[in-house]
Amino acid sequence: MATGLQGAQAEPKKSVTIVLFSGDLDKAIAAFVIATAAASMCMKVNIFFTFWGLNAIKKKSGLIKGQNWMQKMLNIVNYGHARKLALSKLNMMGMGPAMLKTMMSKKRVPSLDEFIKTASALGVGFYACEMSMTVMGLRKEDFIDECRDVIGAVSYISIARDSNVNLFI
Amino acid sequence: MATGLQGAQAEPKKSVTIVLFSGDLDKAIAAFVIATAAASMCMKVNIFFTFWGLNAIKKKSGLIKGQNWMQKMLNIVNYGHARKLALSKLNMMGMGPAMLKTMMSKKRVPSLDEFIKTASALGVGFYACEMSMTVMGLRKEDFIDECRDVIGAVSYISIARDSNVNLFI
Amino acid sequence: MATGLQGAQAEPKKSVTIVLFSGDLDKAIAAFVIATAAASMCMKVNIFFTFWGLNAIKKKSGLIKGQNWMQKMLNIVNYGHARKLALSKLNMMGMGPAMLKTMMSKKRVPSLDEFIKTASALGVGFYACEMSMTVMGLRKEDFIDECRDVIGAVSYISIARDSNVNLFI
Numbered sequence: 001m002a003t004g005l006q007g008a009q010a011e012p013k014k015s016v017t018i019v020l021f022s023g024d025l026d027k028a029i030a031a032f033v034i035a036t037a038a039a040s041m042c043m044k045v046n047i048f049f050t051f052w053g054l055n056a057i058k059k060k061s062g063l064i065k066g067q068n069w070m071q072k073m074l075n076i077v078n079y080g081h082a083r084k085l086a087l088s089k090l091n092m093m094g095m096g097p098a099m100l101k102t103m104m105s106k107k108r109v110p111s112l113d114e115f116i117k118t119a120s121a122l123g124v125g126f127y128a129c130e131m132s133m134t135v136m137g138l139r140k141e142d143f144i145d146e147c148r149d150v151i152g153a154v155s156y157i158s159i160a161r162d163s164n165v166n167l168f169i
Numbered sequence: 170m171a172t173g174l175q176g177a178q179a180e181p182k183k184s185v186t187i188v189l190f191s192g193d194l195d196k197a198i199a200a201f202v203i204a205t206a207a208a209s210m211c212m213k214v215n216i217f218f219t220f221w222g223l224n225a226i227k228k229k230s231g232l233i234k235g236q237n238w239m240q241k242m243l244n245i246v247n248y249g250h251a252r253k254l255a256l257s258k259l260n261m262m263g264m265g266p267a268m269l270k271t272m273m274s275k276k277r278v279p280s281l282d283e284f285i286k287t288a289s290a291l292g293v294g295f296y297a298c299e300m301s302m303t304v305m306g307l308r309k310e311d312f313i314d315e316c317r318d319v320i321g322a323v324s325y326i327s328i329a330r331d332s333n334v335n336l337f338i
Numbered sequence: 339m340a341t342g343l344q345g346a347q348a349e350p351k352k353s354v355t356i357v358l359f360s361g362d363l364d365k366a367i368a369a370f371v372i373a374t375a376a377a378s379m380c381m382k383v384n385i386f387f388t389f390w391g392l393n394a395i396k397k398k399s400g401l402i403k404g405q406n407w408m409q410k411m412l413n414i415v416n417y418g419h420a421r422k423l424a425l426s427k428l429n430m431m432g433m434g435p436a437m438l439k440t441m442m443s444k445k446r447v448p449s450l451d452e453f454i455k456t457a458s459a460l461g462v463g464f465y466a467c468e469m470s471m472t473v474m475g476l477r478k479e480d481f482i483d484e485c486r487d488v489i490g491a492v493s494y495i496s497i498a499r500d501s502n503v504n505l506f507i
Contacts, residue, residue: 014330019505021368026220030190033300037322043330051364071441100304103240107303131371134445135438153375161352161381161502164330167188167337168505183499195389199359202469206491212499269473272409276472333499336357336506
């Protein structure tokens with residue numbers, strides 16, 4: 001930041017970089033609320049999906065993912081996509097997410113699916129974490145089309161260090 | 170940052186912005202330890218309470234909050250205020266928070282209640298998240314007086330993008 | 339940031355500061371993946387271990403830690419060191435961490451133990467949180483040698499406010 005020529009004359013475009021580590025519905029929604037708000041203010045926003053956070057961008061259909069039995073097992077237990085995430089609290093055997101979704105929809109708050117579409121339309125960058133994918137046996141084809149690239153931690157840091165707002169969610 | 174005239178001559182006042190998303194006692198205390206430390210160093214500190222984090226600033230008394238049965242039910246299960254939060258680990262049916270409180274008080278570490286008062290006295294800004302309040306059916310009157318304003322994600326971003334330290338807790 | 343003389347001519351060395359609050363294996367690994375990536379890019383990296391995050395740098399051997407029965411009890415229940423941390427999800431009575439470790443080792447991803455050694459060799463600073471140590475009855479001797487210093491929240495803020503990337507994990 002403030003790398004403009006001649007002092008800080010030309011204010012550089014502000015940016016937000018979010019690491020979405022959590023696979024919880026409420027945390028994913030919080031990440032997308034912040035991401036879409038920032039993008040609507042013309043800021044550059046990038047989300048780096050890692051570990052359980054990859055669930056938010058997994059495709060809904062398809063075979064059990066993973067290349068060996070251990071990965072397949074992990075991907076069964078860790079089954080998820082944008083419509084299936086649990087809450088970090090009060091999950092109540094799946095009743096919590098349903099209640100939250102109903103309450104959000106009554107108040108016209110978009111669903112995670114809608115947030116993903118809006119964020120993508122606003123130019124938010126979606127990046128999947130290479131190392132997590134390798135460990136879990138996931139491939140680029142397992143993710144929704146909005147996820148443009150697979151990057152590693154070094155690329156994430158290159159983006160994050162020039163961002164004004166960095167969050168780990 | 171570094172938006173001063175003539176280069177970076179006049180160092181702007183440094184600031185900290187915290188999103189308190191979690192309703193866990195230990196995380197709320199961590200947020201307030203950081204907030205009061207920064208405020209005592211004359212930094213500008215703002216805390217944005219969202220989702221379960223709203224529990225930390227709920228008033229202790231009053232009727233069951235919420236405007237319909239689903240919100241009321243969520244607010245019963247999600248019952249909380251500064252003296253009632255659970256731990257993120259080792260909650261042990263409520264014994265964990267009691268032990269932590271006793272150990273903190275033995276070592277003269279302030280309680281969350283005291284941290285809130287200190288933070289407010291030091292000028293820390295308390296903001297409740299509008300969207301979470303709408304979803305949970307909470308109104309400004311449901312929060313302690315220290316919570317001055319209700320703001321949305323866009324206002325949060327406006328504050329966060331000029332902060333030196335941004336944390337999501 | 340951008341405190342160089344004559345505008346922003348001399349770009350200051352970029353830096354990363356991480357608060358590791360969580361005692362979960364997956365979150366600790368995420369912290370160390372980011373830390374070692376940044377350090378390998380010649381950035382200055384500091385990790386501030388607080389609350390359950392202290393488990394990641396506890397020594398493996400020794401007596402039960404703590405100075406009174408409450409602290410001893412907390413340290414028994416909260417038993418942990420780099421090889422014993424649980425997962426934030428899918429712990430499955432300890433099977434989750436074993437699976438993750440096997441999968442990581444198959445893919446040649448280093449273990450937490452190895453990450454700690456690599457980070458230390460790359461010059462990553464390890465700091466233990468004074469207040470958490472006091473509350474839990476832990477002393478500097480209870481931590482691995484890589485942990486150079488014990489600091490408080492004010493010192494953390496002094497480091498964090500000049501960092502380009504701040505994360506709370």
